[in-house]
Amino acid sequence: MVNDRKVAIVGCGFVGSSSAFALMQSGLFSEMVLIDVDRARAEGEALDIAHGVPFANPCKIYAGDYADAADAAIIVVTAGAAQKPGETRLDLVNKNVGIFKSIIPQIRESGFEGVLLVVSNPVDVLTYAAIKMSGLPEGKVIGSGTVLDTARLKYMLGEHLEVDPRDVHAYIMGEHGDSEFAAWSSAMVAGVPLNTFCEMHGHHDHKATEARIAEEVKNSAYEIIAKKHATYYGIAMSVRRICTAIMHDEDTVLPVSSLMVGEYGLNDIAISMPTIVGRGGVVCRVPVSLSDDEMAELKESASALKAIIDQVDFEA
Numbered sequence: 001m002v003n004d005r006k007v008a009i010v011g012c013g014f015v016g017s018s019s020a021f022a023l024m025q026s027g028l029f030s031e032m033v034l035i036d037v038d039r040a041r042a043e044g045e046a047l048d049i050a051h052g053v054p055f056a057n058p059c060k061i062y063a064g065d066y067a068d069a070a071d072a073a074i075i076v077v078t079a080g081a082a083q084k085p086g087e088t089r090l091d092l093v094n095k096n097v098g099i100f101k102s103i104i105p106q107i108r109e110s111g112f113e114g115v116l117l118v119v120s121n122p123v124d125v126l127t128y129a130a131i132k133m134s135g136l137p138e139g140k141v142i143g144s145g146t147v148l149d150t151a152r153l154k155y156m157l158g159e160h161l162e163v164d165p166r167d168v169h170a171y172i173m174g175e176h177g178d179s180e181f182a183a184w185s186s187a188m189v190a191g192v193p194l195n196t197f198c199e200m201h202g203h204h205d206h207k208a209t210e211a212r213i214a215e216e217v218k219n220s221a222y223e224i225i226a227k228k229h230a231t232y233y234g235i236a237m238s239v240r241r242i243c244t245a246i247m248h249d250e251d252t253v254l255p256v257s258s259l260m261v262g263e264y265g266l267n268d269i270a271i272s273m274p275t276i277v278g279r280g281g282v283v284c285r286v287p288v289s290l291s292d293d294e295m296a297e298l299k300e301s302a303s304a305l306k307a308i309i310d311q312v313d314f315e316a
């Protein structure tokens with residue numbers, strides 16, 4: 001039986017603890033299990049975060065094990081080695097697939113039936129790994145994908161256009177990483193095509209600005225890691241947003257990573273595209289129309305991921 005008020009987080013480093021902190025404040029859950037190979041770390045984070053509960057919502061927060069997570073509605077996996085300065089996300093692949101081989105089978109053996117949210121990097125490869133190893137229906141395994149990158153895009157466009165980023169509808173698609181791209185041709189502000197909105201605000205140099213902003217989005221993680229060694233607040237809010245869409249059965253469109261089954265001609269890889277997310281995880285994917293250039297970028301991104309996946313042994 002799934003306990004609709006329970007969440008578990010595996011990996012209590014920067015990303016796991018920040019996500020736990022954000023989820024504690026969300027009021028979505030009344031029970032939160034923190035799991036880490038470093039048990040003391042999980043215990044310390046549980047205590048620290050629990051001491052904020054009197055200022056937020058009642059929630060039992062404790063360090064636990066996979067048996068405690070078996071009936072959770074969502075398990076968020078953030079365990080893994082973090083990206084080092086100068087290291088690409090894809091460099092991390094073998095290290096973190098190895099870590100997943102020690103985590104996902106334990107989740108499977110616990111009888112977990114909820115939604116598995118993968119955050120560890122490289123998130124698309126690890127989402128694929130979790131689909132292969134967990135035995136869960138593919139729609140119940142979601143990667144945070146380009147939800148964070150899309151938030152960065154909306155934030156930067158909001159700054160540039162002096163408009164609330166929540167009124168910007170634009171997506172980063174593809175790999176969460178170096179081959180991601182902005183789907184500019186479908187970008188809108190309050191239903192107005194982005195270029196028209198820009199003209200209204202006196203911005204005319206569209207191509208150069210798009211290229212600059214897309215590069216800044218792509219390099220955000222590298223810049224933050226160079227300056228403070230890790231990124232965690234933006235992703236924590238992304239985790240909270242995805243968990244809210246699931247627990248409130250919102251049918252919200254989010255660019256999560258999930259298994260492609262023929263969309264844009266792609267199969268047998270996990271990659272990000274706008275996706276309707278509800279109580280059961282993926283409801284369906286929304287194949288927004290792409291320009292020829294964007295389609296080429298998506299294919300390139302998918303090929304880059306496929307080349308990695310083909311080299312990895314996913315046998316748990």
Ligand SMILES: NC(=O)c1ccc[n+]([C@@H]2O[C@H](COP(=O)([O-])OP(=O)(O)OC[C@H]3O[C@@H](n4cnc5c(N)ncnc54)[C@H](O)[C@@H]3O)[C@@H](O)[C@H]2O)c1
Pocket residue numbers: 010011012013014015016035036037038041078079080081082083096099102103119120121122123144145148176230231232235
């Ligand atoms: N998807 C995104 O947008 C996004 C954004 C930021 C970071 N990340 C990724 O999140 C991951 C975590 O980053 P971080 O900064 O929190 O790293 P971190 O080193 O601070 O934390 C990782 C935690 O995982 C734990 N861990 C390692 N192996 C484990 C295992 N087998 N079982 C349980 N716990 C285990 C470690 O003890 C540690 O506490 C990285 O892969 C990072 O690249 C993803």
